[in-house]
Amino acid sequence: MPVLFPHGVVASQESALIVQATLLMLIVALPVFFLLFYFAWRYRASGRGRHMPNWSHSRFDELIWWAVPIEIILVLGALTWTSTHMLDPHKPLSPAGDAMVVQVVALPWKWLFLYPQYGIATLNFVEIPTQTPVEFQITADAPMNSFWVPALGGQIYAMPGMINPLRLSADSPGDYHGVSANYSGAGFADMHFNLRAASRDDFDTWVASVRKGKGVLSAPVYSALRVPGVAATVAYARVQRGLFDRIVGQFLDAGSPMRH
Amino acid sequence: MNFFGTLSIDSFVQTSAVAMGAQVFVIVAATGGVLWLIFSGTLDWLWREWLTSLDHKRIGVMYLILAGIMGVRGLADATLLRTQQATAALPSSGYLSAEHFAEIFSAHGVIMIFFVAMPLIFGLINLVIPLQIRSRDVAFPFLNSLSLWLTVAGALLVNASLVVGQFSAAGWLPYPPLSELAFSPGVGVDYYIWALQIAGVASLISAINFLTTIITMRTHGMRLMHMPMFTWTTLGSMLLVLFAFPLLTVVLALLFFDRALGMHFFTSTLGGNPMMFVNLIWAWGHPEVYILVLPLFGVFSEVVPTFSHKKLFGYTSMVVATMAITALSFLVWVHHFFTMGAGANVNAVFGIATMAIAIPTGVKIFNWLFTMFRGRIVFKTPMLWFMGFVSTFVIGGMTGVLLSIPGADYQLHNSVFLVAHFHNMIIGGVVFGFFAGFTYWFPKFAGFTLDERLGKWAFWLWVTGFLVAFMPLYALGLMGMTRRLYVVDPSWQPLLIVAAVGLAIILAAVAVQIAQLVVSVRNRERLHAGHNPWGSHAPEWAPLPPVDRTHNTGVAMCIGALAFLGGFGMVWHMWWLAILALAVSAVLFILPPFKHV
Ligand code: HEM
Ligand SMILES: [Cu+2]
Numbered sequence: 056m057p058v059l060f061p062h063g064v065v066a067s068q069e070s071a072l073i074v075q076a077t078l079l080m081l082i083v084a085l086p087v088f089f090l091l092f093y094f095a096w097r098y099r100a101s102g103r104g105r106h107m108p109n110w111s112h113s114r115f116d117e118l119i120w121w122a123v124p125i126e127i128i129l130v131l132g133a134l135t136w137t138s139t140h141m142l143d144p145h146k147p148l149s150p151a152g153d154a155m156v157v158q159v160v161a162l163p164w165k166w167l168f169l170y171p172q173y174g175i176a177t178l179n180f181v182e183i184p185t186q187t188p189v190e191f192q193i194t195a196d197a198p199m200n201s202f203w204v205p206a207l208g209g210q211i212y213a214m215p216g217m218i219n220p221l222r223l224s225a226d227s228p229g230d231y232h233g234v235s236a237n238y239s240g241a242g243f244a245d246m247h248f249n250l251r252a253a254s255r256d257d258f259d260t261w262v263a264s265v266r267k268g269k270g271v272l273s274a275p276v277y278s279a280l281r282v283p284g285v286a287a288t289v290a291y292a293r294v295q296r297g298l299f300d301r302i303v304g305q306f307l308d309a310g311s312p313m314r315h
Numbered sequence: 316m317n318f319f320g321t322l323s324i325d326s327f328v329q330t331s332a333v334a335m336g337a338q339v340f341v342i343v344a345a346t347g348g349v350l351w352l353i354f355s356g357t358l359d360w361l362w363r364e365w366l367t368s369l370d371h372k373r374i375g376v377m378y379l380i381l382a383g384i385m386g387v388r389g390l391a392d393a394t395l396l397r398t399q400q401a402t403a404a405l406p407s408s409g410y411l412s413a414e415h416f417a418e419i420f421s422a423h424g425v426i427m428i429f430f431v432a433m434p435l436i437f438g439l440i441n442l443v444i445p446l447q448i449r450s451r452d453v454a455f456p457f458l459n460s461l462s463l464w465l466t467v468a469g470a471l472l473v474n475a476s477l478v479v480g481q482f483s484a485a486g487w488l489p490y491p492p493l494s495e496l497a498f499s500p501g502v503g504v505d506y507y508i509w510a511l512q513i514a515g516v517a518s519l520i521s522a523i524n525f526l527t528t529i530i531t532m533r534t535h536g537m538r539l540m541h542m543p544m545f546t547w548t549t550l551g552s553m554l555l556v557l558f559a560f561p562l563l564t565v566v567l568a569l570l571f572f573d574r575a576l577g578m579h580f581f582t583s584t585l586g587g588n589p590m591m592f593v594n595l596i597w598a599w600g601h602p603e604v605y606i607l608v609l610p611l612f613g614v615f616s617e618v619v620p621t622f623s624h625k626k627l628f629g630y631t632s633m634v635v636a637t638m639a640i641t642a643l644s645f646l647v648w649v650h651h652f653f654t655m656g657a658g659a660n661v662n663a664v665f666g667i668a669t670m671a672i673a674i675p676t677g678v679k680i681f682n683w684l685f686t687m688f689r690g691r692i693v694f695k696t697p698m699l700w701f702m703g704f705v706s707t708f709v710i711g712g713m714t715g716v717l718l719s720i721p722g723a724d725y726q727l728h729n730s731v732f733l734v735a736h737f738h739n740m741i742i743g744g745v746v747f748g749f750f751a752g753f754t755y756w757f758p759k760f761a762g763f764t765l766d767e768r769l770g771k772w773a774f775w776l777w778v779t780g781f782l783v784a785f786m787p788l789y790a791l792g793l794m795g796m797t798r799r800l801y802v803v804d805p806s807w808q809p810l811l812i813v814a815a816v817g818l819a820i821i822l823a824a825v826a827v828q829i830a831q832l833v834v835s836v837r838n839r840e841r842l843h844a845g846h847n848p849w850g851s852h853a854p855e856w857a858p859l860p861p862v863d864r865t866h867n868t869g870v871a872m873c874i875g876a877l878a879f880l881g882g883f884g885m886v887w888h889m890w891w892l893a894i895l896a897l898a899v900s901a902v903l904f905i906l907p908p909f910k911h912v
Contacts, residue, residue, distance in 0.1 A: 215589075
């Protein structure tokens with residue numbers, strides 16, 4: 056269960072939030088279950104409970120069950136306010152702005168990853184260093200989708216003409232499942248990817264090996280990717296300059312892409 | 316210009332065996348039904364007594380029949396989805412293609428919401444509201460009949476897509492850009508749009524009708540704070556329809572302009588904005604779920620006091636809570652797209668507003684529980700449905716509050732956890748609530764009660780089936796399984812098989828319910844009930860003065876038929892047909908000789 060037993064700092068906070076909120080709600084839910092079955096048993100027609108057919112109002116009792124849920128919701132509301140700001144996907148994980156950037160394009164029906172700091176790109180798999188804040192800059196050149204790696208943290212929509220940032224980081228090396236979460240057409244179910252988190256050294260070695268490869272993500276190669284269909288994994292040693300900005304900007308007549 | 320628009324012989328060609336089977340089935344069932352009606356001589360009786368009736372009770376029954384028929388279709392779709400997911404663990408890809416699977420989940424969602432759940436509540440409302448406020452009928456009997464037949468027209472359009480062309484494959488809410496012409500070039504989305512436009516207008520007319528009825532036609536001396544709870548919750552629900560459905564109409568019209576006229580409201584290009592569609596459709600969509608569930612809250616407020624032999628606890632609180640839910644349900648729609656990337660302030664505010672709805676809902680539950688307290692509870696089936704409702708609804712409520720916390724939603728959104736949550740609310744709340752109300756009010760209209768033994772069997776099978784079918788989905792969601800997958804990861808398969816077994820149990824429950832109806836009709840002498848079999852104090856149970864026969868008119872049904880033709884014309888770009896149908900409907904509607912309002 057990657058959502059409850061995650062491998063990233065964001066997902067850990069999110070799973071803690073899920074558990075905490077569930078426990079809080081049980082304060083109301085358990086009494087409801089208890090009272091439901093207790094009353095059902097105690098006041099059944101053949102039971103021994105007192106029958107008071109006209110007892111239908113008690114200001115004090117009603118005050119209690121307006122007040123108790125209100126209290127719980129106040130606490131949950133405070134939790135929501137702080138957690139929503141803490142887990143805001145747009146908020147940098149580290150103040151220094153030293154995050155590694157991965158640009159993500161949801162294509163029909165493949166995921167393309169560009170690594171602007173390294174000049175490489177990968178299709179249908181992505182590799183990141185562990186213990187490093189990563190900023191995914193997510194867009195789509197296809198129907199809207201949603202980028203989700205459950206083991207590392209929550210999702211965000213991938214939409215044409217927009218860049219949606221999502222900050223994640225992996226605690227420990229491993230292979231994590233990445234999925235499309237928003238239905239995007241017939242190839243949707245086949246559109247997933249592997250995210251490999253590797254130690255810094257292994258990651259650097261991997262980057263070097265990709266750079267030695269031959270594949271180039273040029274405009275024609277990219278155009279072929281836009282044709283609907285599924286694809287295998289590919290690594291590109293070089294990427295045409297300015298490709299990502301053109302992908303985002305193609306939907307606009309002028310001006311810069313909308314940023315969230 | 317082509318006489319047949321975009322329609323051609325090829326439009327009748329279905330590509331897969333399952334789709335061909337459905338096509339043949341619909342054609343055979345439709346022609347068989349019509350032939351039987353003509354040759355068995357029932358048509359005349361049916362026309363006189365039912366199809367042209369303006370009597371709210373008969374209209375109510377026809378709504379329920381529509382819901383029943385479409386419910387069979389919705390369950391058949393659910394069976395296809397469940398068996399596909401249970402068998403399609405990679406490398407196997409099951410027996411449905413990706414496209415067909417998408418068409419089926421879209422049709423299942425649309426049918427269940429618009430043509431099962433909505434007719435169920437409108438059926439109950441039609442049957443009960445006039446009796447409960449002790450008025451002769453609804454305010455506008457002709458419009459009432461019109462609503463029914465427009466709803467039927469919408470349902471027929473959905474089924475027509477099985478025969479000619481195909482249905483939408485873009486989900487029950489067709490998000491652009493996927494639903495735009497560029498990515499959904501077929502007629503599927505157009506069928507969706509016109510089926511819902513027609514049914515949507517029907518709902519809006521009904522809302523106006525019932526609001527007017529409740530506000531102006533209550534019996535002498537029934538002040539607002541004397542109204543029975545079912546009337547109150549219906550009032551809330553109809554207010555929501557009144558304010559929400561125009562949004563649906565507009566947003567679907569804009570989508571159609573994009574598709575048919577090449578406009579750019581929701582495209583990604585030329586200044587269109589798909590996010591606007593998502594925003595607008597949910598501004599209708601969230602109130603919609605409360606439109607469905609509020610009347611059933613009212614049902615429980617009638618059932619619990621009756622079977623606890625006690626007055627409803629905290630009537631005033633109940634009214635306040637109902638109205639609070641009505642108002643709040645307009646302020647929370649953003650929780651359906653926390654993951655779109657709005658800022659933390661926006662998400663947090665809408666998250667907190669959402670969980671605030673849990674407060675009045677919790678109060679309602681406590682009031683029902685304290686109605687049982689110091690009561691003398693008899694566990695007839697309606698009361699059992701209440702027990703089933705609370706037991707399941709509380710689970711759904713908790714997962715709902717979880718989904719309303721943005722930080723948690725990022726991990727749960729669009730997963731099958733969400734699918735489990737909304738089925739939890741709809742089946743536990745709307746479906747169980749309907750069964751409670753149906754069993755409870757049945758003797759009022761039929762003169763005999765439903766068989767208790769089979770009713771209890773159905774209850775236990777439904778509750779078990781529901782838990783077995785949907786609890787695994789919560790776990791699967793936490794395992795990272797997203798919704799709408801036609802092939803799945805092998806590690807999910809065991810739980811998906813469990814879910815399929817759950818559906819089998821639900822199907823058994825439905826079979827028992829059909830048997831219950833048949834057996835009860837057969838034993839109606841023995842099950843004969845007086846005018847108030849449960850000993851309720853609610854006004855609808857008191858004997859009513861006999862109603863003088865309302866007059867009949869076939870005009871509403873004709874307009875319904877024209878709406879179907881007009882919708883069909885729109886789908887296939889046969890503009891002349893659409894315009895003609897609209898013009899003739901307008902004439903029928905306006906001209907004095909046909910006026911039967
Ligand atoms: C009675 C048993 C039912 C079963 C077994 C069932 C099963 C399913 C399944 C398997 C899906 C697809 C899940 C996925 O996307 O992975 C689904 C979707 C859905 N169901 Fe049901 N369902 C049932 C009843 C209902 C009812 C009563 C309603 C509403 C009144 C309903 C409304 C929906 C909706 C709105 C969707 C979403 C469709 C979409 O993704 O666009 N279902 N259901
Ligand atoms: Cu909602």
